């Protein structure tokens with residue numbers, strides 16, 4: 197194990213990305229967030245909590261939730277995907293693959309991605325599949341998209357991070373129900389052109405990690421092959437999110453910071469070389485602790501947890517889209533993405549926009 201506290205947890209030897217490989221580039225972003233807003237005061241009427249506790253302990257003021265039975269994950273992802281296509285200046289028909297990072301698809305079968313393919317109007321023969329890496333999913337998706345694009349078989353990929361966790365939260369459990377929100381973010385990805393490659397733009401390298409020894413720290417135990425839905429699993433509340441907040445918190449601070457340093461050092465960079473950090477919005481205190489470990493001021497971090505809560509795999513792409521549209525992330529800027537969630541699964545990547 198490394199002696200450096202920043203790199204502990206990331207001891208797997210990092211191989212050098214082959215410099216000759218073509219990088220991928222984010223050429224358009226979008227988001228889709230439900231209209232309905234749930235405030236901390238609304239929650240304090242449902243469980244024993246308060247606006248002050250939620251703001252102080254998490255930084256969250258409001259979150260958006262779907263109208264149950266009227267909107268599903270694919271509706272939000274399709275909205276984000278349509279906006280991303282418009283921003284990229286491509287027709288949805290030019291999408292060759294749809295990847296949805298989600299743990300809250302419209303239904304267990306089929307995938308959320310096939311509905312997104314249909315709703316954005318992508319070509320019916322494009323590939324479409326879901327990816328399950330919880331809050332780390334958008335960063336995992338970037339790595340998968342990179343591989344597909346480099347194969348030469350796909351030119352444009354629509355990568356969505358989408359969650360409707362309002363359907364999995366126990367609205368009587370104050371430990372979890374105040375944290376999560378629904379939403380989707382999306383990006384259109386393609387290989388860099390010769391000029392972009394020459395200019396050093398694009399996703400520099402994606403670093404992924406997981407720690408299955410902590411699998412029980414955040415889970416929805418019911419409804420899978422271990423505990424198929426039954427009257428008993430429902431009575432036991434196995435269909436709800438169960439979380440050990442402290443374990444996640446501690447691991448998040450350590451692993452987010454160390455994966456950022458791994459991703460940066462791969463390219464001879466330090467945190468000071470970054471224009472903007474887009475970190476998973478799970479808790480403002482986690483982001484503040486990561487900022488401290490990276491020795492960066494908070495104004496280097498894009499923050500929107502106050503308005504959205506924790507939208508799991510949608511968190512990074514929603515923040516990215518807002519940062520781009522607000523002019524806080526500009527073409528050519530060096531961004532650092534990092535996210536961690538259930539699994540544990542986490543990762544980081546440096547992106548020249």
Ligand code: UT7
Pocket residue numbers: 244245246249250253254331370371372374414440441442444445448478479506508536537538
């Ligand atoms: O996306 C990745 C997934 N999740 C996360 O990243 C979450 C990571 N964890 C966290 O963000 C924090 O651990 C929480 C926000 C979940 C909890 O914050 P905390 O400062 O670790 O609080 P705690 O669990 O230590 O609870 C402190 C007290 C407890 O009361 P007692 O036992 O001291 O009497 C809780 O019962 O606060 C109580 N509490 C609440 N009080 C009012 C817990 N939730 C609430 C609440 N309102 N909503």
